[in-house]
Amino acid sequence: MTVPDSPQQPYRFPVAARYAGMESSPLKDIFALAALDGVTSFAGGIPDPDLFALEDVTAAYDWVLSHQGHRALQYGVSEGEVELREQAARRLSRDLPTDASQIRVTSGSQEGLFVVAQAMLEPGDVVLVESPTYLAAVQAFSVHGARMIGVDTDDDGVIPEALEEAIRIHHPRMVYLIPTFQNPTGRTMPVERRQAVAEVLQRTDVPLIEDDPYGALSFTGSTWAPIAALPGMSERTILLNSMSKLMSPGVRIGWMRAEGTILDTLAVAKAAISMQSSVVDQLTVARYLETADLDAHVARVSGVYRERRDAMAAAIAPVLPDGAHVTHPEGGMFLWAALGEGYDAQVMLADAVAAGVAYLPGWSFFADHPDRSTMRLSFVTHSPAVIDDAIGRLGEVIAAHPRS
Amino acid sequence: MTVPDSPQQPYRFPVAARYAGMESSPLKDIFALAALDGVTSFAGGIPDPDLFALEDVTAAYDWVLSHQGHRALQYGVSEGEVELREQAARRLSRDLPTDASQIRVTSGSQEGLFVVAQAMLEPGDVVLVESPTYLAAVQAFSVHGARMIGVDTDDDGVIPEALEEAIRIHHPRMVYLIPTFQNPTGRTMPVERRQAVAEVLQRTDVPLIEDDPYGALSFTGSTWAPIAALPGMSERTILLNSMSKLMSPGVRIGWMRAEGTILDTLAVAKAAISMQSSVVDQLTVARYLETADLDAHVARVSGVYRERRDAMAAAIAPVLPDGAHVTHPEGGMFLWAALGEGYDAQVMLADAVAAGVAYLPGWSFFADHPDRSTMRLSFVTHSPAVIDDAIGRLGEVIAAHPRS
Known part of the structure; x- marks a missing residue:
């Protein structure tokens, strides 16, 4: 019945x-x-x-709307507006020579992580992460059917021997790390630790997703070059930056740096997800980076x-x-x-x-x-x-x- | 070797x-x-x-930055800023009683379609679409492993008998339609056709994804109520609107209307994808809708x-x-x-x-x-x-x- x-x-x-x-x-x-x-x-x-920096941000919006208004309201491109990509490349080039063509703009780092997951992850893939790690990244990977495996850490970040062992056992699709002022621990990987991790990743041929939203917020005056800047690492790392913690989280602008054909895949994935990021916001952040003293x-x-x-x-x-x-x-x-x-x-x-x-x-x-x-x-x-x-x-x- | x-x-x-x-x-x-x-x-x-309407849009940005500046630059919520959801509900309520709690803000309709796909589609699911249909929607569904099946159309849009037959054969997860001034054909479904389609969807219990970015751009003075507004359809339809074609595509603001628990899933998916849409842009569009005469x-x-x-x-x-x-x-x-x-x-x-x-x-x-x-x-x-x-x-x- x-x-x-x-x-x-x-x-x-x-x-x-x-x-x-x-x-x-x-x-x-x-x-x-x-x-x-x-x-x-x-x-x-x-x-x-x-x-x-409300005054500077407001001035940047004003300038964009009065000088680039029609363009700001029109469709842009999935890769991101060229002025913003140039500013991002300029900042990154302090540690790692970067061209605007290597930048993909995202609506904050969260979208960047999601775009990476879309572009790279198959259901059942393993992603190695620090234990503990940023939970919203875990979610962006998990909804793609990936399995997260935590790798042991100490006060210097992920432990290279534990990472190598986990790679040997789990054959991960990628490794996700937040090397500087990590979320949630606040820990930073010293240079020697970064070198040891880079050596493991190159030897095992596993790509790195390096998330660096906090790196500029240093209390000592020292900043850390990303792992992507170590010899041999730039071509096998997708490096994510965000303006959320430096300028404004409400504006939702971040970017990724990568090399080679994955850049095309990242742009196609970005287009499928959201076509492009707000052109008004992109041009405004570019103007802000060009004219205000972010440092x-x-x-x-x-x-x-x-x-x-x-x-x-x-x-x-x-x-x-x-x-x-x-x-x-x-x-x-x-x-x-x-x-x-x-x-x-x-x-x-x-x-x-x-x-x-x-x-x-x-x-x-x-x-x-x-x-x-x-x-x-x-x-x-x-x-x-x-x-x-x-x-x-x-x-x-x-x-x-x-x-x- | x-x-x-x-x-x-x-x-x-x-x-x-x-x-x-x-x-x-x-x-x-x-x-x-x-x-x-x-x-x-x-x-x-x-x-x-x-x-x-560059002047009005600029005035809205100015007002938001000078009156809600700190909030505009801060994190918001995944569901969307309440002022924008209220304005969206107000517009939708002309045809279909809508409360702000039934609105989910997205970064343009493209992200809305992607959020829907994330929330609802399993690999191998069938999505029935008009033949022809909007290709970027097809892409958002396809990257989730869905199989698109085109349903025959005539100058009044999708043919109800063909739709019912396709539902019987393919057991689709959902039906995706653009009933008004369709992309790519420019066709509009007359009221009788909408009623016949709604009847098929209710009888077969298949949910509708109704995409309506162009509906307000009428050349005759007449506008068409969405299929979601027909009796019995609002609870089984996710209706997508966008400001891209009415105000600005560069601002990347759209919204979805739905009812029931799917609203929670849509918010969780939106959070995984991009956390939230630009708060500056959301508040600006809300201000624009409140003060400018969009009609x-x-x-x-x-x-x-x-x-x-x-x-x-x-x-x-x-x-x-x-x-x-x-x-x-x-x-x-x-x-x-x-x-x-x-x-x-x-x-x-x-x-x-x-x-x-x-x-x-x-x-x-x-x-x-x-x-x-x-x-x-x-x-x-x-x-x-x-x-x-x-x-x-x-x-x-x-x-x-x-x-x-």
């Missing part, structure tokens, strides 16, 4: 397996908690809007972020339990604390929110084998005084959750 | 099968030809930039396009061979000519370009069984005098290519 559908049943669209059960997510719930009134949130990687702006922002990093590092050290480990980022936006065995940062979150402080539980950053005692704390959004106060309250919550 | 790679061989990234062999495309070559100096191109669907602007543009449609229709009728068929669009941007058996518009293109006129050969718009005698001619870019002259030259080329 077949039962006819009740007319009260709402229609349900078929959903692809890649998104089945993803209508809501624990992360969405966490961010909803973090956004509650009275909660000091360290959960998101949200730049402080008071630090935006001075980034130095100013980094100075403020450094004070906040200092405030958080000072506040958190005394409240962590014995055996806990916390990173000391020399740039970027994030600090990463592992409370140690017996703690569960996800379980603790409800009490933290009740005490008016939120963080991102670290389990979500692991492709596999999550360390549930970890948490990511963004130090960039709040002033030192607010940080000091909120971390104090977090300390009370930690103290009330003795090791189980 | 294994031969070691020559060090002269450039590194080659692995490419996913979905993009294998797509580094270049015949279409890219066609557009390169069409862009040659001295060629009057009817190939692209490029709005006339002289008709852009008056579209009426002005449509008036100009109508004159150009008239010029092209008048010029092409006498130069077409006996037995040719040409559409008479009552809106939109495209006119579609089928020269008839024995003609090959692709073969003819080289001579046309040599004579200083370009069109898009129609074969590329067919999911299967291409009619190679067809061509798409966009009438919106050039003045009546230029159209008249160039179509005259096209006539000479056609005359020099007698039926084979």
